Amino acid sequence: xxxxxxxxxxxxxxxxxxxxxxxxxxxxxxxxxxxxxxxxxxxxxxxxxxxxxxxxxxxxxxxxxxxxxxxxxxxxxxxxxxxxxxxxxxxxxxxxxxxxxxxxxxxxxxxxxxxxxxxxxxxxxxxxxxxxxxxxxxxxxxxxxxxxxxxxxxxxxxxxxxxxxxxxxxxxxxxxxxxxxxxxxxxxxxxxxxxxxxxxxxxxxxxxxxxxxxxxxxxxxxxxxxxxxxxxxxxxxxxxxxxxxxxxxxxxxxxxxxxxxxxxxxxxxxxxxxxxxxxxxx
Ligand SMILES: O=C(O)CCC(=O)C(=O)O
Numbered sequence: 001x002x003x004x005x006x007x008x009x010x011x012x013x014x015x016x017x018x019x020x021x022x023x024x025x026x027x028x029x030x031x032x033x034x035x036x037x038x039x040x041x042x043x044x045x046x047x048x049x050x051x052x053x054x055x056x057x058x059x060x061x062x063x064x065x066x067x068x069x070x071x072x073x074x075x076x077x078x079x080x081x082x083x084x085x086x087x088x089x090x091x092x093x094x095x096x097x098x099x100x101x102x103x104x105x106x107x108x109x110x111x112x113x114x115x116x117x118x119x120x121x122x123x124x125x126x127x128x129x130x131x132x133x134x135x136x137x138x139x140x141x142x143x144x145x146x147x148x149x150x151x152x153x154x155x156x157x158x159x160x161x162x163x164x165x166x167x168x169x170x171x172x173x174x175x176x177x178x179x180x181x182x183x184x185x186x187x188x189x190x191x192x193x194x195x196x197x198x199x200x201x202x203x204x205x206x207x208x209x210x211x212x213x214x215x216x217x218x219x220x221x222x223x224x225x226x227x228x229x230x231x232x233x234x235x236x237x238x239x240x241x242x243x244x245x246x247x248x249x250x251x252x253x254x255x256x257x258x259x260x261x262x263x264x265x266x267x268x269x270x271x272x273x274x275x276x277x278x279x280x281x282x
Contacts, residue, residue, distance in 0.1 A: 006185055
């Protein structure tokens with residue numbers, strides 16, 4: 001029996017309120033953040049890709065096969081696949097969330113990865129983890145390296161595998177400590193809602209105990225601009241596609257260079273100049 005909860009707020013919540021909940025719990029649910037029309041367009045644009053991606057990992061390694069889930073449909077590079085996704089990527093709430101946690105330690109941040117996490121019936125609980133484990137060389141508790149969001153593209157329920165979260169685990173003293181069952185709760189939320197969580201909070205996909213209902217999740221995360229993202233954006237989103245995107249999306253995908261907010265060198269240059277020059281020379 002769980003002794004913890006996640007707080008749910010409405011889409012008009014102030015930044016101060018939802019950020020204070022994340023500070024306390026490591027995560028918050030913002031209910032129905034996506035307008036129904038945006039949610040419908042996003043789902044429609046992803047449908048064709050979902051149809052051609054079989055569940056299961058593409059990795060040869062057993063660890064990743066288990067982590068990715070044998071009955072979970074995952075694919076990345078959503079900026080090249082869906083115009084509606086770009087609207088989500090540039091949503092002011094995601095920006096305020098990432099600005100708050102990441103800008104204290106960088107001049108700008110990138111998209112870390114965008115991916116579907118569509119959990120099929122019969123999938124067991126995922127290996128619980130912290131997203132900042134992608135960059136394991138920092139001492140605990142180090143700076144905020146990454147922030148994540150999980151969008152519910154259909155209803156997330158206890159039965160279909162709503163994300164499990166250990167509220168407060170972003171502040172645990174011992175980073176090796178595992179969450180006990182009673183320290184976990186599920187991000188039950190209606191379609192269009194989002195779970196925002198820091199890279200330090202323990203979480204994972206819940207078990208899908210339904211026979212055949214897909215839990216349609218979409219993960220969008222950001223990482224400090226001087227760390228390497230999980231996804232290789234310039235291969236996932238080709239230059240011709242990136243050229244058509246708003247400047248902020250190009251920036252998030254690495255089609256702009258990194259300029260530190262304190263004195264220091266620039267990164268991701270092309271012939272010593274900002275990558276924007278490449279973007280504008282067709
Ligand atoms: O699907 C979920 O609810 C969470 C999955 C996750 O955290 C991951 O695969 O990194």
